[in-house]
Amino acid sequence: MKRSYFRSVTRFLLLMLLVQPLTLIGAPDDPQRVTVIRAGRVITGTGEVLEPGEVVIDEGKITLVGNQLEYPKNALLIEAPGQTLMAGMILARSSYGLQKLSRNGTHCNESPLRQLDEELMPWEDFLEAGFVAASLVPDGSGFPGHAVVVKTTPESSDRILKASAYLPFNGRSPTGIYSSIEKGFGTARGEIEKIKKAREKWDKEQEEAKKKAEEEAKKNTGDSASGEEKSGKPEDGKPGDDKPKEFQPPEMNPAVIELVKILEEKDDALPIVFFAQNPGLILHLDSAMSSVKELKDRDPLSIFILPGSRTGAFHEVLELLTERKATVLVPPALSAFPDTYTRIHIPVALARSGCTVVTLPATDNPTGMRGVPAKLAELVRYGLSREDALASVTLEPARLLGLDDRMGTVEQGKEPHFVLFDSDPLEPGARVMKTIIAGKVVWDREDR
Amino acid sequence: MIRDFKSSLVLLAVVLLVTDIPFTGGTSVQIAGVAEAQDPPRRRRRGRRPPPPPPTPEPQEEEELEAPEGEYLAIEGATIHTITGSVIRGGTVLSKDGKIVSIGVDIAVPDEAEKIDASGHHLYPGLVAFRSSGLVGSGEAEKSQDPFALGTVTGLAAGITSTWNGSRVSKLIRGQVTDLTLRRKSFISLSYRSGNPGKKKELREAFEKVQEHLRKVEQHALEKKDNPDAKAPDDKWIRGTYATARSLLLGEKVAISRVSTIFDLREICQLARRFGFKMIIEGAEEAWIDPGLLARCGASVVLTPRSRRDRDESRGAAGGSSIENAKLLHESGVPFSIMPASTGIALWGLAGRDLSHLPLEAAFAVRGGLPEDAAVESITIEPARMLGVADRIGSIEVGKDADFIIMDGDLLSYMSHVRWAIIDGKVQYDKMEEGLLDHIRPAGEDDPPAPEDHWPRRLGDPL
Numbered sequence: 045m046k047r048s049y050f051r052s053v054t055r056f057l058l059l060m061l062l063v064q065p066l067t068l069i070g071a072p073d074d075p076q077r078v079t080v081i082r083a084g085r086v087i088t089g090t091g092e093v094l095e096p097g098e099v100v101i102d103e104g105k106i107t108l109v110g111n112q113l114e115y116p117k118n119a120l121l122i123e124a125p126g127q128t129l130m131a132g133m134i135l136a137r138s139s140y141g142l143q144k145l146s147r148n149g150t151h152c153n154e155s156p157l158r159q160l161d162e163e164l165m166p167w168e169d170f171l172e173a174g175f176v177a178a179s180l181v182p183d184g185s186g187f188p189g190h191a192v193v194v195k196t197t198p199e200s201s202d203r204i205l206k207a208s209a210y211l212p213f214n215g216r217s218p219t220g221i222y223s224s225i226e227k228g229f230g231t232a233r234g235e236i237e238k239i240k241k242a243r244e245k246w247d248k249e250q251e252e253a254k255k256k257a258e259e260e261a262k263k264n265t266g267d268s269a270s271g272e273e274k275s276g277k278p279e280d281g282k283p284g285d286d287k288p289k290e291f292q293p294p295e296m297n298p299a300v301i302e303l304v305k306i307l308e309e310k311d312d313a314l315p316i317v318f319f320a321q322n323p324g325l326i327l328h329l330d331s332a333m334s335s336v337k338e339l340k341d342r343d344p345l346s347i348f349i350l351p352g353s354r355t356g357a358f359h360e361v362l363e364l365l366t367e368r369k370a371t372v373l374v375p376p377a378l379s380a381f382p383d384t385y386t387r388i389h390i391p392v393a394l395a396r397s398g399c400t401v402v403t404l405p406a407t408d409n410p411t412g413m414r415g416v417p418a419k420l421a422e423l424v425r426y427g428l429s430r431e432d433a434l435a436s437v438t439l440e441p442a443r444l445l446g447l448d449d450r451m452g453t454v455e456q457g458k459e460p461h462f463v464l465f466d467s468d469p470l471e472p473g474a475r476v477m478k479t480i481i482a483g484k485v486v487w488d489r490e491d492r
Numbered sequence: 493m494i495r496d497f498k499s500s501l502v503l504l505a506v507v508l509l510v511t512d513i514p515f516t517g518g519t520s521v522q523i524a525g526v527a528e529a530q531d532p533p534r535r536r537r538r539g540r541r542p543p544p545p546p547p548t549p550e551p552q553e554e555e556e557l558e559a560p561e562g563e564y565l566a567i568e569g570a571t572i573h574t575i576t577g578s579v580i581r582g583g584t585v586l587s588k589d590g591k592i593v594s595i596g597v598d599i600a601v602p603d604e605a606e607k608i609d610a611s612g613h614h615l616y617p618g619l620v621a622f623r624s625s626g627l628v629g630s631g632e633a634e635k636s637q638d639p640f641a642l643g644t645v646t647g648l649a650a651g652i653t654s655t656w657n658g659s660r661v662s663k664l665i666r667g668q669v670t671d672l673t674l675r676r677k678s679f680i681s682l683s684y685r686s687g688n689p690g691k692k693k694e695l696r697e698a699f700e701k702v703q704e705h706l707r708k709v710e711q712h713a714l715e716k717k718d719n720p721d722a723k724a725p726d727d728k729w730i731r732g733t734y735a736t737a738r739s740l741l742l743g744e745k746v747a748i749s750r751v752s753t754i755f756d757l758r759e760i761c762q763l764a765r766r767f768g769f770k771m772i773i774e775g776a777e778e779a780w781i782d783p784g785l786l787a788r789c790g791a792s793v794v795l796t797p798r799s800r801r802d803r804d805e806s807r808g809a810a811g812g813s814s815i816e817n818a819k820l821l822h823e824s825g826v827p828f829s830i831m832p833a834s835t836g837i838a839l840w841g842l843a844g845r846d847l848s849h850l851p852l853e854a855a856f857a858v859r860g861g862l863p864e865d866a867a868v869e870s871i872t873i874e875p876a877r878m879l880g881v882a883d884r885i886g887s888i889e890v891g892k893d894a895d896f897i898i899m900d901g902d903l904l905s906y907m908s909h910v911r912w913a914i915i916d917g918k919v920q921y922d923k924m925e926e927g928l929l930d931h932i933r934p935a936g937e938d939d940p941p942a943p944e945d946h947w948p949r950r951l952g953d954p955l
Contacts, residue, residue, distance in 0.1 A: 218636050218669075324638040327669045331634070357640040360667065
């Protein structure tokens with residue numbers, strides 16, 4: 045019901061886009077019209093706040109940000125007086141709405157999109173909370189697959205922002221961590237060995253083939269004595285009949301290709317993002333990773349997801365995380381030190397000591413997502429700056445996912461994904477009024 | 493002066509022998525002590541840490557002072573209860589890189605040593621809980637321990653620094669997941685009770701059969717000298733019960749059995765004497781009726797002085813638990829360690845019978861007439877011997893691990909708290925820092941200081 049209604053709204057909007065220029069101005073049909081959003085306030089995310097502010101969108105990019113801007117008469121206007129516009133929020137990890145299909149073990153090639161049912165996916169929940177992009181992760185322990193970043197629009201064409209962003213690694217118990225790491229990287233090592241052996245074999249074969257060809261060539265061109273062997277140098281001038289064929293490596297186990305890339309220190313290797321259900325698991329992970337001899341001398345893992353519960357002595361690992369300047373995906377509610385007089389607000393303590401903090405909803409559901417702005421206010425209350433708090437759901441996740449050149453701030457040249465609040469986003473009770481993806485209003489509270 | 497590790501081991505063995513003499517009637521425990529001392533358990537090393545410095549000869553003290561390398565910890569001014577030696581008042585214990593290097597009054601301490609002023613305090617070796625659950629993971633601690641678990645902290649607060657978790661003897665070290673295990677240790681659990689006569693018969697027959705087989709093996713070894721083609725006795729059938737029986741008969745493993753009544757104790761002691769295997773008995777509530785019984789079969793005992801057991805009226809003879817049990821066993825020379833009724837530490841002390849009250853359990857045996865020093869031994873060196881780690885922990889001796897607890901009073905007093913717990917020369921627990929017991933008689937005062945800050949905190953306060 046909801047969905048079909050929603051779809052009809054979108055269709056109506058699309059229709060309006062096409063029809064409006066003809067009806068209003070009567071200009072020649074120009075589907076590439078400029079869109080202008082006029083908001084009461086624009087938080088650009090680069091430290092600037094425009095009051096009022098205007099954003100001009102042309103050809104799918106932000107072309108101008110400012111106020112009292114000039115734009116073509118036939119521009120499509122989105123009026124939002126009294127509302128605050130900021131960059132659309134990005135969910136750094138979610139499996140909300142995906143069909144349950146968990147796989148344990150090492151399956152780095154698995155995509156969460158196979159768990160996505162177009163008919164059932166509640167995109168509206170993301171949009172209502174102001175999220176324009178989400179990094180979907182598959183279920184399961186070990187390496188269940190890779191994260192895929194999508195726009196949260198129901199429009200399925202051109203939805204994928206990044207086909208693989210990171211490798212989530214879930215360990216529920218120390219033993220699970222040790223065995224997953226051992227098995228995963230063990231298999232990867234085996235694949236590398238396999239290819240190495242195949243190459244050696246191929247080289248050997250080539251060598252032999254070459255020798256044979258040379259001998260034959262000698263026979264043909266050289267002395268007539270057949271049984272003799274000459275120690276003289278073979279002629280290099282004639283390459284013979286063996287063409288330099290390309291070495292065809294045997295097919296690799298697709299489940300561990302990503303791990304092979306990590307072992308071989310490839311540039312396009314994905315980062316591993318570890319879900320640390322309790323702080324001790326971080327130490328166990330370090331211990332497990334140090335047993336992988338190829339990774340011994342490299343930087344330890346530095347992207348962690350912390351759980352949303354208040355339990356767990358995460359203050360014990362503050363120093364450890366700070367030392368490696370970790371990126372921490374954390375719901376803002378996490379605080380520690382029960383039964384004492386001092387409370388440590390973990391995300392703020394981490395942010396202040398130099399870690400990169402990315403805010404996640406407290407729970408991976410609509411309630412959690414809608415609560416994010418209020419939780420950001422909590423971060424500010426505990427001493428984080430407003431800018432950093434807002435960046436923790438916009439620019440920082442974009443950076444983590446490798447999309448910071450495309451989104452995360454309201455800047456010239458970036459893609460027009462925005463969210464409009466009815467007041468300041470950190471104000472209690474702030475509501476999302478409109479969500480705009482690729483310059484189009486995909487969710488509007490007035491239509492509810 | 494001890495020149496090298498080997499000679500220190502020999503010395504240790506001698507010490508064990510000497511200290512064992514007053515309590516042991518049988519000879520098997522002495523032999524066990526020597527065997528343990530000569531066969532130091534292997535310690536697992538994992539991860540990125542550099543390999544441990546080999547237990548090389550200890551350099552002369554002057555040399556140490558000239559080239560002081562390594563981490564020193566000096567605990568000064570405490571009353572040192574060495575357990576296997578004398579009590580030293582106002583003494584100093586110096587450790588280097590986690591091992592004790594010198595003990596005494598007015599000993600030389602390098603300037604850069606970390607110092608703890610423990611004057612007015614009592615220093616004991618870290619307590620050893622014979623068996624526990626929830627203190628250091630399960631199985632291999634390195635792969636199961638939660639390094640920030642509350643159970644570990646409460647264990648340290650109770651003075652426990654090492655324990656057997658059912659498969660490994662491990663230390664209660666916090667914040668790290670490497671180098672926790674002292675040694676692997678498994679016992680053979682034996683059930684030989686009157687409640688199951690069929691099982692008893694089966695076990696006895698298995699022992700007989702395996703003993704017969706072992707005789708044949710011995711005979712074969714002799715025959716082989718003259719006739720190299722002699723056929724070895726078939727041992728394919730030795731599996732399951734037979735295999736465990738063989739490992740017991742060969743002395744490779746120690747049996748452990750929970751036995752309470754004097755009837756069952758007599759039966760199992762008879763079995764142990766007949767087949768000559770080593771045994772640890774847990775419970776032994778009615779052992780006081782015939783304390784010489786356990787001494788004769790060379791068994792060790794794990795006692796729970798506060799466990800209650802009523803007399804079995806149907807048997808008509810003496811029975812039930814006795815407060816004097818520990819005292820009588822001690823007088824007969826049976827080595828024993830003491831454990832509370834619960835092996836966990838989750839009760840938070842409410843019931844008072846879990847591992848957070850290990851010293852109190854020993855104190856209860858003192859109430860029944862056991863000498864205090866024997867009570868302290870029963871939670872330090874005795875469990876260490878039973879677990880085969882007496883060469884590393886359980887007493888304060890040069891060359892042993894620097895695992896101490898520093899108490900603000902006598903260990904067996906209900907008033908005393910652990911002020912510091914030190915493992916491998918590093919402070920693992922400091923009562924005043926922990927927020928667990930810091931408000932109870934802090935530094936000997938009556939009232940805790942008012943907290944500087946309350947929740948909810950004021951806005952803008954430093955975090």
